[in-house]
Amino acid sequence: MVKWFWQRRPADRVLSLRSRGDQGDATRVDFAELAPEVDTFLGQAAYLQLGYFETLSELIASTPELAEKESLSRAAGAALTKHEALIALIRERGDDPTSLMLPFREPLDAFRRATHGDRPQETMLSVHITAGMLDDFYLSLSASYGDTGRKVARILQADDDRQAIVDIIGATIGSDPQWRSLLALWGRRLVGDTLLIARAALRPSTLEVADEKKVEPVFTALMSAHSRRMDAMGLAA
DSSP: OOOOGGGSOOOSSOOOOOOTTOOOSTTOOOOTTTSOOHHHHHHHHHHHHHHHHHHHHHHHHHOOOHHHHHHHHHHHHHHHHHHHHHHHHHHHTTOOHHHHHGGGHHHHHHHHHHTOOSSHHHHHHHHHHHHHHHHHHHHHHHGGGHHHHHHHHHHHTSOOOOHHHHHHHHHHHHHOTHHHHHHHHHHHHHHHHHHHHHHHHSSOSSOOHHHHHHHHHHHHHHHHHHHHHHHHTTOOO
8 A cells, every 4th residue: 555655654853843933943944946936935825825714704604603703703814814914925025916826726726625524613624724734834835935934934823813713623522422533534534635735835746755855854744733733622633
């Protein structure tokens, strides 16, 4: 059976992503040769945040409970704030935000459709898991872009206000134990699609063995962070 590289036995040297707020270089991966052009990086990052906002807005409209609507609105507002900050950065650089985002509209909209659940709780989990993984991934890429990358890192490290989503999922699991296995399975299904989006952001269409060794620790770290998010909700990764 073929195994993805994040399923292999970890190498002796463990390299993890920087924790939020940590700007140190100790765990930085050199993405200089693999990172996309800065316009691609900014366009993808901005459109991803817009997608999170759109999905959360749809959830607000379909959620009957007022308290849950308010909680989801905070998470949606945080995503919109990040999107607007990235748009401002693009304009500051003298570029047109629509032009930079447009090439990624179709693939990222397809990703959103693929990770949209049949039930609101599945879609909430999708936002929490995919946004967490991809924000971490774009943070790891940001070190390749100098001052622009540092500005993006500060934007992505802002509070995402998704704890309310975790609380809603926890209450859902508490109301019926069957939700635990269903959401755990859904969370595992999200991983493949999310890692494909991350992989597609890198410049080469195929990776040489040496490049794969560079990338492997980052994807391993993404999986570790994913497991911690799942564990925090009482779900098996």
